[in-house]
Amino acid sequence: METIKANSAFLCNYEVMQILQQLKDNTQKKHKREGSLATVTYETVHYLQNSDSRNETPQAIEKFLEALKPFKLTKTEKLMMVNTPPRTELEIQLIVQESEERLSEEEVRKIVTIANECLPPPDET
Incomplete structure (x- = not known):
């Protein structure tokens, strides 16, 4: 098997979870698949x-x-932020390549604020 277009599409964790849940539901309705x-x-x-x-x-x-x-930001940087929303400025530095050159301190704080507003952290239960 040969990969024709590597990285032609990216899936975030949410999309993978939805696909696998559908696969799991379909598998339960049909015969059991391989263990x-x-x-x-x-x-x-x-x-x-x-x-x-x-x-x-x-x-x-x-x-x-x-x-x-x-x-x-690059597609992969955005994908990483969707999968693991940055909650601190340090996390931005770990996700964004050369963040000090590409982003100002204000932009970094703004990204953290956007992440906290759009993608709230999971409940601590």
């Missing part, structure tokens, strides 16, 4: 349901990405 696939699906869904993705919605993700447009 390893069912285990991987179950473990991945379980992990994603306990991550920040749990409280995300397509509308919130769209609003977040729209708000990030002025910052000229």
